[in-house]
Amino acid sequence: MGDESLWTIFINASLVNNFVLAYFLGICPFLGVSSKLDTATRMGGAVTFVMLVSSICAFGIQALLVAIDAPYLKLISFIAVIASTVQLVEMFIKKVSPALFRSLGIFLPLITTNCAILGLALFQTNKGYSFLQCIVFALGAGVGFTLALVLMAGLREKLELAEVPDVTKGTAMALMIAGLLSVTFMGFGGLGG
């Protein structure tokens, strides 16, 4: 798997194997913050950024763990690094741009428990990507996540005005839309390698 071209990795991660719609990673924020277009875009940006940073960190850790021969510490160290990355990013944004910090609000700490981030770190080590491939993979996954979130938010904003039967209100409806979106994304199947 180590010789995939960067472009293939990007298309694969963002469209063909979209993290949300094909791997079901990050479903919680996907359902939770996808009711408004505005917040969905910001959340997508924050997640993409954390993905990039933690992907780079995970690459370093994996190299270190292989060097000291302790693969069983992988999970614990990954999650610890992600948690501290999120904390760091939070402090950094607070210092540099208080306005952005206020608008992101509670979403930042929530990213810690976003399975997409940990999933990304695990997948990239399983696939044995090189450093550059890791960065492209993280970028693709982030773009895919943002795309799914924004599409979903757009649909749900329209749906607010539609009249639906009482029983389908809320999560059930959101899941059905997600299912349809997922079918649509299967159309990208032939694109990647």
Add this chain to the structure above:
Amino acid sequence: MATPTKSSTDEFIKGLWKENPVFVQVLGMCPVLAVSNTAMNALAMGLATAFVLVMSNIVVSSLRSFIPKQVRIATYILIIATFVTVVDYAIQAVSLDLYKALGAFISLIVVNCLILGRAEAFASKNTVGRSMMDGLGMGIGFAFALFCLGAVREVLGAGSLFGAQLFHDSFQDWVVMILPSGGFFTLAGWLLLFNWLKQRKAKREPTAALGLSKEVA
């Protein structure tokens, strides 16, 4: 439920149905949708999660007076990650096929919001015994819900249950059920059913039989 102090049996029962983590609280969706394409995978995932939930609830609850409030979330995650690593290696040792089928999703139990949610909302405030019952109830409720999804998807998508063929050869598989989108549709279907049951009950028993309805539930 009428008495102010709930017995530990109540803590157990509530996770099974009334506060079912998947159907009612809609927590921990990622593994629910990702590995429920066959009944076997779903059940294995459910049981693995239940084990981690019970163990982490016990440890969190027994250490609750030693954990400083500021670093509690980080501590919980480290405790959970430890047990997930145990499960990860255990499944690898028991069945390699199952390990391959579940893939990275065993490791992803760490970030299952259900487990962290129970640690924060319940185990950090209650005694060890009650936390264990809570974890057991929630865990079994979670496994049950996963099994419901997995069974539906396998029967419709492959015409089999636990690998045993159910229908005649002429049965046309609903391929979409095995694909990712099938997971969304099946869960939406179950949620619809639950909503419908809830509404019907609310219509039938306005207010008088509130105690009775809770008993039934």
